[in-house]
Amino acid sequence: MLGCGRHTARIVDRDGAVVANADVLLEVEWQRTLDDVSEARIVVQPDGDCCEAMGRVRSWRHDLVIYRNGRACWEGPCVVPEWNADSTVGVRAFDILAWLDRRVPHESREFIGRDLSNIAEWLIEDGFRPDDPGHSVQVVAPTRIRGNREYEQNIGQTGDHLRDLAATGLDYTAVGSRILLMPEDFCGRVGSLTDADFPDGLVIVEDGLALATRWIVQGRDDVLAEAGGKHSYYGLLERYVEETSILDSPSAEAAARSRLRTSSPAPVFVDSQQTTLSPEAAVDIASLVPGWCVDVMTTSTCRNIGQALKILGLKVVEDGDGERVSVQLTPAGA
Known part of the structure; x- marks a missing residue:
């Protein structure tokens, strides 16, 4: 089951040393995103020596690591720390893919008849080669789309090159320090959801603009x-x-x-961003990874859905009102 989560967080130096433990978390929010960089944010009320420790947080040097019920669920470089007059400290962070938006190809390379997953793997490895914050790449399955690509040294951001591949048959996402590559039509099942799992309702959207x-x-x-x-x-x-x-x-x-x-017929999204999945939902938070699929059966709106839907995004928020888990889904193969 999804269950109810309680979060903790810490700031970790790139050499592995703990900079600060976020002992009193006022707010925490983290996401997982398909084909893009995800974000996380915490607000801390420091106590004791924690205030001095949180004052040492520095952008890109330190990582934010978030735990749900004691298990690591998100990590990435701190990008926007802020220290407030009321002594609270806020930290905004991006996942490991954000580094690729600050990297360029470090050598020129031409690919002839190569699977898109192999090309993406090279882009990632080349991007991290001169200075690796600690990453791994997992090719879940090849895309079975072969093509020719050419990249020139120092031309373009590596992250943009990766997004271009994602528009041509590849999907990717980050889970912690691990980057997953998979075909666009991948649909590994990780659970099922019904109307009972969306106690506050949901929204079904047809995106005619796409x-x-x-x-x-x-x-x-x-x-x-x-x-x-x-x-x-x-x-x-x-x-x-x-x-x-x-x-x-x-x-x-x-x-x-x-x-x-991805654009015909008009894409249909199931969006629970404004609602919360039930703690009794038959899914595990660790399995709600963008690119995987859940079977959804809903008749609560005028447009019924009964099919496998791909996870586009996950958002988890915990504050004074408790934990809220929301997902964004789209038909598999779209």
Whole structure:
């Protein structure tokens, strides 16, 4: 079961030494996010020597580590510490993927006919090679999409290159210091949810702004590909994007098909961001990882859902009102 969580936190130096224990947590919030960097935030009321210790927190040098019921659930570099006149201390942190937004390719590399997961793994390893804060990469499964890509030394942020791959058939997420890579259509089941698991209700949203029935992808030089066309139901909605790292037509075609899969039909999201999962929900917090799927059956709105849904994001908040766990879900394969 999901259960009820109580959180603790500490600040850890990059050499592993504990800088400060957050003994009195007033607020804690942490997330997991698919294909992007997640955030966490704590507010501490220091007591005793904790105030002096919290005064030593420094951006990027120190990591925030959050525990739920004694088990580590989130970690990443402190980015915005703040010290308030009421003696409280707030710390905002990003997960380990944030480092890749501060890294560039350290050598030029061309890939011919390589799986996107292999290319992503190289980008991550190259990004961390000169200065590794401590990371690991797990390829959950290959994407089965092969393509040509080229990266130039010192050109572009590594994080942006990774996001570009995520738009062409790859998914990734961070869990602690571990970065997971998986195909876009991956759907490992981790539990099931019904209306009883959303006691405050939920919202089902159709994102018409993301709808497109035809995609055109422009690669390097004269490389151009398309997927889709006029839809029998929606009509014609066209989108164009440039992906200068794509070197060949098959890769551009795969990118166009991947974008089409995520935009047609109109994506439907199940959003519990404003509600809370029941503590009796038949899911484990450790398993609620973006990219995995839960089976959802809900008839509480005018649009019924009964299918496997992919986890897009997880948000956990604990404050004076207790713990709230919310998830954002989308149809698997979208």
